[in-house]
Amino acid sequence: MSDTVIERYSDTEALIAAAATRFVDTVVAAQSARGTASVVLTGGGTGIGLLKKLRSESGDIDWSKLDIYWGDERFVPADDSERNELQARDALLDHVAVDPTRVFPMAASDGEFGNDPNAAATAYAATLAANAGGTGVPAFDIHLLGMGGEGHMNSLFPHTDAVREKQDFVVAVQDSPKPPPVRVTLTLPAVQAAKQVWLVVSGAEKADAVAAAVGGADPDDVPSAGAHGTDATVWLLDEAAASKLD
Numbered sequence: 001m002s003d004t005v006i007e008r009y010s011d012t013e014a015l016i017a018a019a020a021t022r023f024v025d026t027v028v029a030a031q032s033a034r035g036t037a038s039v040v041l042t043g044g045g046t047g048i049g050l051l052k053k054l055r056s057e058s059g060d061i062d063w064s065k066l067d068i069y070w071g072d073e074r075f076v077p078a079d080d081s082e083r084n085e086l087q088a089r090d091a092l093l094d095h096v097a098v099d100p101t102r103v104f105p106m107a108a109s110d111g112e113f114g115n116d117p118n119a120a121a122t123a124y125a126a127t128l129a130a131n132a133g134g135t136g137v138p139a140f141d142i143h144l145l146g147m148g149g150e151g152h153m154n155s156l157f158p159h160t161d162a163v164r165e166k167q168d169f170v171v172a173v174q175d176s177p178k179p180p181p182v183r184v185t186l187t188l189p190a191v192q193a194a195k196q197v198w199l200v201v202s203g204a205e206k207a208d209a210v211a212a213a214v215g216g217a218d219p220d221d222v223p224s225a226g227a228h229g230t231d232a233t234v235w236l237l238d239e240a241a242a243s244k245l246d
């Protein structure tokens with residue numbers, strides 16, 4: 001079993017600042033050791049807030065030696081501001097020297113697969129496999145996650161086929177309870193291939209789900225309970241989100 005780390009911060013700003021420092025340290029350590037690193041980005045307020053912070057405080061990260069993936073994507077047109085990719089580009093990726101061939105967005109609904117989220121999911125699984133050296137999914141250095149009040153992460157919502165998926169690393173979601181309804185998402189087997197999984201969570205409305213997930217709930221009830229890294233699972237919380245932990 002990997003380590004579980006729980007860090008608590010006074011408020012969202014302190015949480016995001018600490019997450020940014022940890023992100024820089026982890027990526028720089030991986031790049032120093034192997035000459036490369038890989039991360040999975042997430043949408044949502046804390047996920048995009050972290051990217052904005054990294055824009056001004058990225059330390060010694062070599063952005064050109066970083067593979068960048070997404071944990072989920074809203075299946076909307078490429079120029080729709082709901083897209084996690086577009087938000088990540090605005091917040092960070094358009095402002096640092098990433099290698100465009102190492103940035104791997106999920107397809108948009110007006111992209112090469114047309115309005116077919118299943119085809120987009122299949123294509124993203126192929127992208128992961130091509131970069132995985134035979135295992136089907138890379139051992140990401142960091143998989144970032146936000147979490148919803150009912151415990152969802154990526155687009156894995158409670159009591160859905162997507163959160164129960166055991167084989168495929170990427171699936172389409174047709175009826176997400178959080179809009180927009182159509183999405184593409186990494187599944188628990190893909191999340192669990194990451195070396196480190198970080199859940200960056202703020203707000204009192206998340207406190208019950210944090211306590212349930214950390215306490216070992218069934219992922220079918222609380223999907224974040226299934227978010228584990230092979231080396232570490234890191235909960236980065238503000239005091240409000242941590243308020244129902246023992």
Ligand SMILES: O=C(O)[C@H](O)[C@@H](O)[C@H](O)[C@H](O)COP(=O)(O)O
Nearest residue numbers: 043044045046146147148153154
């Ligand atoms: O595409 C999405 O909607 C996100 O990936 C989603 O999983 C998000 O991370 C959580 O809902 C937390 O969002 P907040 O940080 O805004 O609460």
